[in-house]
Amino acid sequence: MTDTILVVDDDLGIQKQLKWSLTDYNIVFADDRTSAVAQLRRFEPKVVTLDLGLPPDPANASEGLKTLEEILALAPNTKVIVVTGNNDKQNALKAIDIGAYDFYQKPIDSDTIKLLVNRALNLAKLEDQNRILARTRPAMGRIIGNSDAIQTVMRRAEKIAGTDISTLLLGESGTGKEVFARSIHEHSPRKDKPFVAINCASIPENLLESELFGYEKGAFTGANKTTVGKIETAQGGTLFLDEIGDMPVGLQAKMLRFLQERVIERVGGRSEIPVDIRVICATHRDLQAMVADETFREDLFYRIGEIPINIPPLRDRDQDIILLGRTFLNEYRESFNAKAKSFSESAIKAMLAHRWPGNIRELQNKLKSAVIMAEGALIQPEDLGLAEPSEELENEILNLREVRESAESKAIRKAYQRADKNISRTAELLGVTRPTLYSLIEKYHLEDLKTGQ
The missing domain is CATH 3.40.50.2300 (Response regulator)
Structure with a gap:
């Protein structure tokens, strides 16, 4: 046609x-x-x-x-x-x-x-x-990002997704550990079975054991019926233990036995129940330091961390900040039927300059507020609650003639996102011709830029 x-x-x-x-x-x-x-x-x-x-x-x-x-x-x-x-x-x-x-x-x-x-x-x-x-896109499509930092982590996650090896996701709060856990599950042979998540820090210590392992009728006051725990609920699928660093020391021994034997006993029960699940754990805490302080069992640490994955903070993901921002902007614009459709240049610079201590969760919150508060089609720094970019950032020049060879790949991605995935404008920002830019894309294996990913 x-x-x-x-x-x-x-x-x-x-x-x-x-x-x-x-x-x-x-x-x-x-x-x-x-x-x-x-x-x-x-x-x-x-x-x-x-x-x-x-x-x-x-x-x-x-x-x-x-x-x-x-x-x-x-x-x-x-x-x-x-x-x-x-x-x-x-x-x-x-x-x-x-x-x-x-x-x-x-x-x-x-x-x-x-x-x-x-x-x-x-x-x-x-x-x-x-x-x-x-x-x-397959399971890892849940994870959005083109930066070298996140691509390295994604490749690591893809390699282990097809196995049942215990995985420990490490990273600051808000970096997307549960998103990674779900992506690993959805990319695994267990994808058609349940994905059950539980936050060990959000449940009182005296209730966490029964929440995980379940309990028999009459096990304690108020136990009026036998109740299946989260571990049994995940049968055949994946159990995600978020903030496992907050698990009480007394419960850690029971968790270790379950991970080794793959059987559980409900609270108040005497029979062993076999369970076939994959376990993925996550924490923002330094477990090795906790092991040294004897607040986390060393044997459990090595059992849950057969393969650790360190998820980078948002501030280390460079232009992924803008890529994620545009993704959330499109989502919230439709949800709130808002006018805002893109970012002003000053907003982009302010986002890149911000340290994002709350990581992706902070970005989501600021974007949701900005979409509602923005007066026009372009989101401004004040809509995001961010300061105007500094003079140094305003004067930043993306020109390959002034960038050392080792930094060219990063500079190309940065210019590409700032140009809103427009190859011609990217070339203009970098101060090169389109054929030269395409040669550099081939040289640094940045083929995803050709298709606008």
Whole structure:
């Protein structure tokens, strides 16, 4: 099927010229904001060319910018190429800040406009494919991130997912340990069986044993019926013990016996019950220091940590901050039917400068608040509750000629995320040509950048 391009322009001469230039596409027209929105809803074009000088204010860009905002609010993934006069670069840049894909200054040159449209359409199609892949991606697709730090951890998790080896997830609070545990489970042969999670720090010490192992009727006051514990509930599947560093020392011995023998006894019971489950543990505590202090059993530490996985804090994941931010923004925008659709440049810089002591959980909370509080289409630093970026960060230059060879891979990813996955703008930020950038992508095995992942 021929791709549809929407041309929004009240000049019949420009309409005819664009129709002649873009003969490979099905061209539909609109001459004002109302008809543009109607055509957008009807044809759902991936690419729109938009003249900023629209009636009833053709001498200025106000109506064109309003049309741009409305198009992106209705279809955020649409690539809009704004068309401006020779002396109207300021409004063109304002349109880019709002969310336009690119701009083109009159007079129309057929080869140039065709190249812009082809590039925009190809990018839109790649992004569509990536969204489809994201929805059908296997278990590790729960984990979002392109940084070297998180990719290393993901590969480690993928290798152990198909085994029953005991895994210990280490990392600060809010780094996504339960997400990793669920991903390992969903990538394992036990994926069709239960995934049962319990937070050892959230249950009072005197109740944790019965919560884990269950209890027989009459085992204690109030035990009016036999109750199955979390361990039995996970039969055939995976048990996730979060914050195991907070497990009472007295209960650690019983847990060790279960892990070694794979049998349990309910509280108040006398018969052994075999259990076939995989156990994944997690903690933000330093278990080795606790072993030295004798607040955590050494034998249990080695039993649960056959393969430890250290999950990096968000501050060490570089441009994953922006990638995660955009993911949460899209999710919350739909949930709250909000206007916000992207981040301003100052918001991106503020996010990269922030230390994120609460990690991903903090990012989620700030994004949820920002989506609700933002006045326009772009989220600002104050919406996130973050300080304006420092002068040093404002003046940061992403130029490969000034970056040491050992840092080029990091610089490319950083520029790619800041350019919102636009290869041309990434090349501009880095100060190289597109062919040079593609060569560097091949050199550093950054093939995911080609597909916009």
